[in-house]
Amino acid sequence: MVSNKHLVLGLKSSATLFIDLASPQQSLTPPCSYPLLQPPLFVLVYVDDILVTGSCSSAIKSLIHSLHQAFSLKDLGYLHYFLGIEATKTESGGYHLHQSKYILDQLKKANMHDCKTMPTPMISSSKLSSRDRSPYSAPTQYRSIVGALQYATITRPEITFSVNKVCQFMQNPLDTHWKAVKRILRYLSGTVSHGSIINPSSNFNLAAYCDSDWGLDLDDRRSTSGFCIFFGSNLVTWSSKKQHVVSRSSTEAEYRCLAATVAELTWIQPLLSELRITIPRPPTIYCDNMSAVLLTANPFFHSRTKNFELDLHFVREKVLAKQMSVHHVPASDQLADGLTKAISTPSFAQFKSKLCVLASKPTQLGGEG
Numbered sequence: 001m002v003s004n005k006h007l008v009l010g011l012k013s014s015a016t017l018f019i020d021l022a023s024p025q026q027s028l029t030p031p032c033s034y035p036l037l038q039p040p041l042f043v044l045v046y047v048d049d050i051l052v053t054g055s056c057s058s059a060i061k062s063l064i065h066s067l068h069q070a071f072s073l074k075d076l077g078y079l080h081y082f083l084g085i086e087a088t089k090t091e092s093g094g095y096h097l098h099q100s101k102y103i104l105d106q107l108k109k110a111n112m113h114d115c116k117t118m119p120t121p122m123i124s125s126s127k128l129s130s131r132d133r134s135p136y137s138a139p140t141q142y143r144s145i146v147g148a149l150q151y152a153t154i155t156r157p158e159i160t161f162s163v164n165k166v167c168q169f170m171q172n173p174l175d176t177h178w179k180a181v182k183r184i185l186r187y188l189s190g191t192v193s194h195g196s197i198i199n200p201s202s203n204f205n206l207a208a209y210c211d212s213d214w215g216l217d218l219d220d221r222r223s224t225s226g227f228c229i230f231f232g233s234n235l236v237t238w239s240s241k242k243q244h245v246v247s248r249s250s251t252e253a254e255y256r257c258l259a260a261t262v263a264e265l266t267w268i269q270p271l272l273s274e275l276r277i278t279i280p281r282p283p284t285i286y287c288d289n290m291s292a293v294l295l296t297a298n299p300f301f302h303s304r305t306k307n308f309e310l311d312l313h314f315v316r317e318k319v320l321a322k323q324m325s326v327h328h329v330p331a332s333d334q335l336a337d338g339l340t341k342a343i344s345t346p347s348f349a350q351f352k353s354k355l356c357v358l359a360s361k362p363t364q365l366g367g368e369g
Helices: 012-022 057-071 100-110 139-152 159-169 175-189 250-274 290-295 301-320 333-337 344-353
Strands: 003-004 039-044 049-054 073-075 085-089 095-098 194-198 206-212 225-231 234-242 285-286 327-330 358-359
Touching: 003 159, 039 057, 049 057, 057 073, 085 100, 085 175, 095 285, 100 139, 100 175, 100 250, 139 159, 139 175, 159 175, 159 225, 159 234, 159 344, 159 358, 194 234, 206 333, 225 250, 225 333, 234 250, 234 333, 250 285, 250 290, 290 327, 301 327
Parallel strands: 206 285, 285 327
Antiparallel strands: 003 049, 003 073, 039 049, 085 095, 095 194, 194 358, 206 225, 225 234
């Protein structure tokens, strides 16, 4: 990990020089596609912070040396802190990614650093709505805290639904909405050191779980889609999002979620290919709605499917080309359930464990990128 104190990457000449040093044999077509030399190195750049990784330590050192000759760099050593995310090495050789310092800062900002903790980020019976008549007295504070919580979901997938829900009331937050935000903060206060685990694995298969509620939003009766995607045993991407239109059946809501999951997997596959990773078999998607699963292979259309016909063709095309496979999973084994609704404490504990969100041992920060 290196930090660049003087390079302004917004300048076209600086960016071009950086690319020349990182990959002398780059191709300018298509844009931003640059074949790297052997052995391959992967460089992540955010403004003046840079992460370099690869399978050859000497090649990494050579690249850092080349960059240091052109720019003023500070080598911070192995990855430990990047953009508010702390990376702690695990005994198995993986990484524990957490945002302890960032979360503590948000708790202090909300004056809740010594608050009473809660076992879940949202009450399972919670039914938030914009129809109440008691507006929150500090809407700017609400927007600031909720906006910060969105960044915390990078390493805390289990709070994704709760944060997504309170984000829907940014324009006119009410007292009930602020109480829901405080519930999330109380949960985080008791789980500050928790975060996502990334372990080394020889399993290169992609598996996805997708689920939706059906019309549970009290204001517009739209459904919420949720999915989580695993690369081997590691969770790599997840989402909780309200659907854009009202679904007239649970099958329609589930199929729209299924299409969103297929779209995400379609994006991930070429990304893994660019990282020189070969997927041994087509990704598998698990859905707990049997009607939606059957529609992926059913060649017949009828009046009930015309409302989501584009999604129907999109998913079916991938399935028939054997680029994806869709299977039914019992509702009790549906990992995405907690991304679509607030669930009970026992169910939430299982949901969190299956997402590989665990606590870390306290560590001393060695610096910031």
